[in-house]
Amino acid sequence: MWSFFYKLASPKWFYELAGKLLPWFAIGAAMSFALGGIWGLAFSPPDYQQGDSVRIMYIHVPAAILSLSVYTFMAITAIIGLVWKIKLAHMVSANAAPIGAAFTAIALATGSLWGRPMWGTWWEWDARLTSELILLFLYFGVMALRNAIDERTTADKAAGLLAVVGVVNVPIIHYSVEWWNTLHQGSSITSLARIAKPAIHADMLWPLLLMILAFKLFFVTVLLMRTRNEVLDRERRSAWVGELLETRDGV
């Protein structure tokens, strides 16, 4: 177990393993996107109240779920990096952030588009949308802090610490926003959280689960790609990168 852990932490080993795994994750993501997308758009039944606008759920809900779990993932890898001083964990953590921010932005945009026909406005201070907005700022904070610090090790640790502080706050923010929302909102407005989980029909559940899987596989794919780049960048002076370049050069 521990030897596996440390082997994984070796950049070279990670680079090679990730390279081998990448195509499989990419294929899996593409297939589940295609299958889930077609199922959700064309074959799942319309909602009896919202009609076909419910099909936005198949991207909004996965993006919202992933935006939260990617943040948690980012914090956990940061903790691993901070506690065991594993550089690779920091690299993974750093590269999870932009993907998570993209998911958060998707959740916000699709939430707004979904809300328009329901609420009659493009933006409602709905509990889920408000939480997502704040989450987006949390992502931006981690990314901005990392960019602002020139020295890499310091940037890694500082951004990692901020991610950990953020992840402690996420549930508190979520709860407080929920409370604030029930205080200020009449019952006339249905929140996204409520309509996203009606007594969900199996024909809706399957495409939804497929799309969640698709988003997860997409996350892993892009994460591996980004981290491989970063490994290469940081290890550019090492012997194995030199050998790699030599073989790729075709000379």
Added chain:
Amino acid sequence: MAFENWSAFWAMGGYALYVWASYAITALALGLTLLQPLRRRKALFAELQRQRRRSAGEAMATVPTSTEKYEQR
């Protein structure tokens, strides 16, 4: 199939704008997220190769056995 025909599919029961805009935005955002590391990889490899050739050239000028020297470093 939940729709009678293709035009009904594109119309999305009157919600075409919202549904298709959502999927388009998502596709765009995921596409850009995917494209970024691909382009970075290309640029990075080009940069590293350039760097390698330059340092190999320098090594060549001083010491003849360039590849051997390179691997030692």
Added chain:
Amino acid sequence: MSAGLMHAFVAVLRRDLLLALRRRGDSLNPLLFFVLAVTLFPLGIGPEPQRLAEVAPGVLWVAALLATLLSLDSLFRADHEDGALEQLMLMPQPLSVLVLAKILAHWLVSGLPLLLMSPLLGVVLHLPEASFGALFLGLALGTPVLSLVGAIGAALTVGLRRGGMLLSLLVLPLYVPVLIFGAGAVAQAGMGLSYAGQLAMLGALLALSLSLAPLACAAALRVTEN
């Protein structure tokens, strides 16, 4: 707390308070900002008492939040520049306790004046009489949380140029729960409802940040200050 630790805590606290007293002008800036920001609102939205009373809880809390944010920059900056922070880290006592002393000094200088000034500003904004208790108690529990959580952000950005803008991006999202429960308590009280729940939440936030923020802050200083 052992005697030595207590001694060091008091020493750091006294030093920071003395320094603040010497730079009276700078220390009063957050308070001035608080008053000024609140004064701008009636000018912006009109002087009707009804309308002012309605937005007063939010306005007071947002202004207090921003005033605290402005004051955070000075928390570690001067000490970073003259090397006192490094000295602090070399002391045998746990850094988190010493940092807590600094945060307490910061709150006494910037948070406490806001708290004392708030009833006056409540009057200016025609806050309903029933709300004053909630405003005062809420700020009493909430402003220390703002100082504690803000200190983490200040520690993370201490050596950076253009740290100010970044600091607000790091800290403001973390202030959301305090704002919600603080302003919520004032609003509840204005409607004649019980606000014990919100105060309890603020108290819980204070307990949590009191126990975790100094540790995070010390860790952050060790990262950025080397």
